[in-house]
Amino acid sequence: MEFNLKIWRQKNAKTKGHFETYHISGIEEDASFLEMLDILNEQLIREGCDPVAVERGCQSSGPVSFDHDCREGICGACSLFIDGRAHGPDDHVTTCQLFMRHFKNGATITVEPWRSAGFPVIKDLVVDRTAFDKILQAGGFISVRTGAAQDANNILIPHDRAEESMDAAACVGCGACVATCKNGSAMLFVAARVSSLALLPQGRPEAKRRAKAMVAKMDELGFGNCTNTRACELECPKGITVAHIARLNREFLKAKFSD
Amino acid sequence: MSEKLISKIPEGPLEQKWTKRKSEIHLVSPNNKRKLEIIVVGTGLGGASAAASLGELGYNVKIFCISDSPRRAHSIAAQGGINAAKNYQNDNDSVYRLFYDTIKGGDYRAREANVYRLAEVSASIIDQCVAQGIPFAREYGGYLANRSFGGVQVSRTFYARGQTGQQLLLGAYASLNKEIAAGTVKAYPRHEMLDLVIINGEAKGIIARNLVTGQLERFGAHAVVIATGGYGNTYFLSTNAMNSNGSAAMQCYRKGAFFGNPCFAQIHPTCIPVHGDQQCKLTLMSESLRNDGRIWVPKKKEDVEKLRNHTIKASQIPEEDRDYYLERRYPAFGNLVPRDVASRAAKERCDAGFGVNETGKAVFLDFSEAINRLGHQKVAERYGNLFEMYEKITASSPWEEPMMIYPAIHYTMGGIWVDYDLMTTIPGLYAIGEANFSDHGGNRLGASALMQGLADGYFVLPVTIGDYLSKKFAEPKTDVNAKEFNDAEKAVQERIDRLFAINGKETVDSIHKKLGNIMWDYVGMARDEEGLKKAISEIKDLKKHFYENVKVPGSQFEFNQELEKALRLEDFFEIGELMARDALNRSESCGGHFRIENQTDEGEAKRDDKNFMYVSAWEYMGHDVDPKLHKEPLKYEFIEVKTRNYKD
Numbered sequence: 001m002e003f004n005l006k007i008w009r010q011k012n013a014k015t016k017g018h019f020e021t022y023h024i025s026g027i028e029e030d031a032s033f034l035e036m037l038d039i040l041n042e043q044l045i046r047e048g049c050d051p052v053a054v055e056r057g058c059q060s061s062g063p064v065s066f067d068h069d070c071r072e073g074i075c076g077a078c079s080l081f082i083d084g085r086a087h088g089p090d091d092h093v094t095t096c097q098l099f100m101r102h103f104k105n106g107a108t109i110t111v112e113p114w115r116s117a118g119f120p121v122i123k124d125l126v127v128d129r130t131a132f133d134k135i136l137q138a139g140g141f142i143s144v145r146t147g148a149a150q151d152a153n154n155i156l157i158p159h160d161r162a163e164e165s166m167d168a169a170a171c172v173g174c175g176a177c178v179a180t181c182k183n184g185s186a187m188l189f190v191a192a193r194v195s196s197l198a199l200l201p202q203g204r205p206e207a208k209r210r211a212k213a214m215v216a217k218m219d220e221l222g223f224g225n226c227t228n229t230r231a232c233e234l235e236c237p238k239g240i241t242v243a244h245i246a247r248l249n250r251e252f253l254k255a256k257f258s259d
Numbered sequence: 260m261s262e263k264l265i266s267k268i269p270e271g272p273l274e275q276k277w278t279k280r281k282s283e284i285h286l287v288s289p290n291n292k293r294k295l296e297i298i299v300v301g302t303g304l305g306g307a308s309a310a311a312s313l314g315e316l317g318y319n320v321k322i323f324c325i326s327d328s329p330r331r332a333h334s335i336a337a338q339g340g341i342n343a344a345k346n347y348q349n350d351n352d353s354v355y356r357l358f359y360d361t362i363k364g365g366d367y368r369a370r371e372a373n374v375y376r377l378a379e380v381s382a383s384i385i386d387q388c389v390a391q392g393i394p395f396a397r398e399y400g401g402y403l404a405n406r407s408f409g410g411v412q413v414s415r416t417f418y419a420r421g422q423t424g425q426q427l428l429l430g431a432y433a434s435l436n437k438e439i440a441a442g443t444v445k446a447y448p449r450h451e452m453l454d455l456v457i458i459n460g461e462a463k464g465i466i467a468r469n470l471v472t473g474q475l476e477r478f479g480a481h482a483v484v485i486a487t488g489g490y491g492n493t494y495f496l497s498t499n500a501m502n503s504n505g506s507a508a509m510q511c512y513r514k515g516a517f518f519g520n521p522c523f524a525q526i527h528p529t530c531i532p533v534h535g536d537q538q539c540k541l542t543l544m545s546e547s548l549r550n551d552g553r554i555w556v557p558k559k560k561e562d563v564e565k566l567r568n569h570t571i572k573a574s575q576i577p578e579e580d581r582d583y584y585l586e587r588r589y590p591a592f593g594n595l596v597p598r599d600v601a602s603r604a605a606k607e608r609c610d611a612g613f614g615v616n617e618t619g620k621a622v623f624l625d626f627s628e629a630i631n632r633l634g635h636q637k638v639a640e641r642y643g644n645l646f647e648m649y650e651k652i653t654a655s656s657p658w659e660e661p662m663m664i665y666p667a668i669h670y671t672m673g674g675i676w677v678d679y680d681l682m683t684t685i686p687g688l689y690a691i692g693e694a695n696f697s698d699h700g701g702n703r704l705g706a707s708a709l710m711q712g713l714a715d716g717y718f719v720l721p722v723t724i725g726d727y728l729s730k731k732f733a734e735p736k737t738d739v740n741a742k743e744f745n746d747a748e749k750a751v752q753e754r755i756d757r758l759f760a761i762n763g764k765e766t767v768d769s770i771h772k773k774l775g776n777i778m779w780d781y782v783g784m785a786r787d788e789e790g791l792k793k794a795i796s797e798i799k800d801l802k803k804h805f806y807e808n809v810k811v812p813g814s815q816f817e818f819n820q821e822l823e824k825a826l827r828l829e830d831f832f833e834i835g836e837l838m839a840r841d842a843l844n845r846s847e848s849c850g851g852h853f854r855i856e857n858q859t860d861e862g863e864a865k866r867d868d869k870n871f872m873y874v875s876a877w878e879y880m881g882h883d884v885d886p887k888l889h890k891e892p893l894k895y896e897f898i899e900v901k902t903r904n905y906k907d
Contacts, residue, residue, distance in 0.1 A: 011817075012817065012818070027537070028534070028535050028537055030534045030535065030653075030654075031535070031537045031538075035537050035538060035539055038537075038539055038768070039537060041766075042766050042768065042769065045766045045810055045812050045821065046764065046765075046766065046810075062812050062813045063812060063820070063821060065818055065820055067327065068501060069326060069331055069333070069500040069501055069502050070331075070333060070335065070336045070500040070501075071500070071501060071539075071540040071542075072336055072540075072542050072543075072648070073648065073651075074335050074336050074422065074424075074425055075326075075330075075331045075332075075333070075335050075336065075500060076330070076331060077326060077327065077331050090651075092647075093651060097648075097651050097652070099651070099652070099654075101654065122471055122818055123817070123818040126818060128327070129327055129328065130327065130328070130448065132328065133328050133329075133330075133436070133439075133446070133448075136432075136433070136436050137436045137437075137439050137440045138440070140433060140436060141391075141433035141434060141436050141437040142390065142391055142392050142433070142437075143437060144390075145315050146387045146390035146391050146434070147312065147315070147383075147387055147717060147718075148383075149383075149386040149387050149389070149390035150386065150390075151386060152345070152385045152386045152388075152389040152390075152395075152403055153345075153347060153402050153403055155389060155390075156400070156401030156402065157394075157397050157401050158397065158399070158401050159397045159398060159399045159401070162394050162395070162396065162397040163394075163397075165394040166394040166396075166419055166420060166426075169393075169394050169419075169426060169429065170420075170422060170425075172425075173328065173330055196392070196394065197392050200392050200394065202389070202390060202391070202392040203392045
């Protein structure tokens with residue numbers, strides 16, 4: 001298969017970015033999207049710069065930087081906005097699980113980084129997501145030392161409740177929810193952690209404090225508000241639903257009322 | 260035996276060794292802990308749990324990872340589960356049985372005392388993880404659920420769907436975040452360790468490259484902990500994450516830390532087969548699938564032909580024409596034999612011409628019987644996400660046709676040599692988790708990597724490191740302007756300058772692929788003397804080729820992924836050669852290490868306890884000089900050493 005790739009290039013956080021177009025051919029249908037980018041990079045390194053790009057004023061001779069690691073949809077590192085969709089045109093996948101068979105031969109594919117005030121660009125398609133770590137550091141944990149805990153089966157948790165908690169705990173922290181939200185809100189990310197812990201007896205004692213602290217940190221770091229468009233739910237690679245945002249809101253309100 | 264190889268295994272009965280050691284260890288008072296600094300490199304299960312626990316104790320911890328967040332470490336990708344001797348199923352499990360299974364599974368090449376301690380603390384890991392709010396799978400009554408894994412006959416594996424590693428790592432990461440918020444731990448994401456700094460023979464710090472700015476930075480401490488995982492990516496194609504590497508371990512090796520059992524690499528039987536030459540990463544399908552999936556190839560060659568040219572489907576081959584070869588060869592364990600045994604059996608069938616895809620390198624993993632027996636819903640609950648993942652990658656549904664699988668490099672049992680306290684041969688330098696060699700011998704059992712990472716990080720290292728640090732609290736903070744730091748930084752700078760100066764025409768990956776081919780062909784599932792010698796010389800040639808032809812674009816002082824890869828590949832050459840050398844020396848078959856010359860008439864691994872019941876520990880002797888082999892004899896005082904038997 002062959003494609004035209006329109007890719008966002010940006011030298012670093014301080015310089016302005018621009019699109020460059022590259023042509024790539026000989027891609028197998030079963031290749032993954034990131035393998036296709038690997039092949040492009042091989043080409044860019046070998047040839048210095050793709051001739052088509054030079055024609056269109058390409059200045060860059062370097063390969064395209066992008067975050068990736070596990071390539072099996074669980075580490076949450078990959079983060080591309082492809083043809084206007086977070087993680088591209090397939091449902092419930094991260095970019096590394098996207099395969100070229102989902103694209104039409106000869107298509108022009110636009111590739112951008114996450115765009116959000118909370119995630120500044122580091123280079124090309126790589127963004128800085130340390131804001132997510134900071135939100136979790138505000139309260140996304142059980143605050144006691146757990147090294148000498150009681151026997152695990154002393155805490156009984158009904159099957160369905162554990163499963164629901166697990167639904168939320170499946171969040172990989174990729175940031176697709178923020179990237180896809182018109183307000184750049186991190187509500188689904190915050191909700192996933194708050195809800196997962198609030199559903200379990202271990203997390204209950206601190207549920208209110210946790211909700212308040214994490215929401216406050218999210219606001220402080222420049223993420224927008226939630227206006228219930230539910231776009232995040234559609235693009236979440238792990239299928240985390242807005243029901244968890246509802247639970248976050250409940251915890252948050254309870255906390256406010258008991259202030 | 261070298262005088263440096265003192266394993267420090269406590270005297271006394273097996274079940275009292277750890278208790279005894281703990282009672283001997285000096286404590287550090289809280290006011291002194293505040294004065295002590297510890298560097299932890301790596302944020303997987305080992306590193307994150309160690310850093311969190313050390314922070315809780317009151318030490319000053321600096322933690323480093325190459326990714327943008329500690330949560331991305333490759334522990335996150337572990338699917339199936341974590342073992343613990345809880346005996347919740349009342350199936351006669353015990354600490355002793357977990358210990359025994361692990362020693363046997365490792366083909367009697369691990370230390371008794373270390374493995375017993377691992378089994379002993381395993382139950383506390385589950386308690387701790389549940390207390391952290393990890394949503395393990397539950398029975399309807401609210402109790403924790405278990406499943407079985409390869410190489411054992413009890414049900415002791417705890418799990419959270421097919422995402423157990425993720426949940427355990429997020430638990431450790433949450434505890435780490437708690438300590439970061441409390442100020443005891445400072446995190447340095449997107450930093451890569453490039454050298455270890457030694458002052459007066461003791462580990463005192465690291466040189467790291469800030470991966471965003473490209474600057475080299477110096478960090479000092481009273482002790483350094485390496486938790487950077489394994490070196491499976493030496494093979495280029497593996498189930499490891501793309502950025503997993505063995506560089507930190509190699510830096511320690513070059514600074515004098517002995518490297519233990521490098522040739523012991525695990526080849527996992529259930530991975531998605533290679534699809535072409537554009538691939539850069541192999542995907543694992545969890546071992547838990549072997550609980551209900553049955554592995555087979557056709558009995559008849561004509562069926563194989565038809566499968567290869569797509570004229571029939573697997574589901575059309577009648578039951579009597581299928582060869583369930585694991586059930587046939589190993590009736591007692593069937594599809595749940597250990598990984599090394601299952602991998603070799605798959606290779607044997609494929610080499611005999613029964614491989615079921617175009618490349619001839621695939622076997623079936625079939626769920627049709629399980630779906631009939633348990634029903635769709637139950638199977639979906641157990642394996643739904645794995646089925647989905649398989650379908651996303653291959654565009655074929657395991658509900659309709661069996662999965663195709665083939666073995667791939669997955670884990671490395673070898674690693675930095677450590678004593679019972681997890682200290683390396685360099686005082687003040689510790690290695691934990693997959694980065695050390697200690698607990699799995701020649702083969703690791705499924706669901707035991709997570710157990711070892713967390714055992715080391717939560718329960719062993721935080722205790723044992725106190726013994727060393729109790730003598731260090733009067734020492735001032737390490738001066739990062741010391742000569743040793745200057746020298747180390749200068750050497751790293753020269754290494755980087757040299758890479759840019761080559762300015763050849765070949766990419767790092769294209770050369771890494773060649774290394775991978777050499778490794779897979781000669782240091783893979785079946786090894787022999789001739790091939791190993793060939794591997795050593797071919798790796799040397801390829802390394803030379805690399806230094807003449809590689810192209811590293813861009814510059815040092817920017818975000819530069821090609822430079823990162825080039826630096827790692829330099830170290831993979833060294834590991835690859837060391838693996839081949841160790842495999843050549845060990846002319847016996849044991850665990851994941853199979854020497855063609857050493858097999859029984861039935862094609863099973865033939866161990867040589869008389870000559871090889873030792874840990875090989877390699878000492879670096881200088882650039883382009885052959886490393887020196889030291890031997891730590893393994894003594895089995897408490898269990899009888901037998902031939903592994905999974906047949907009856």
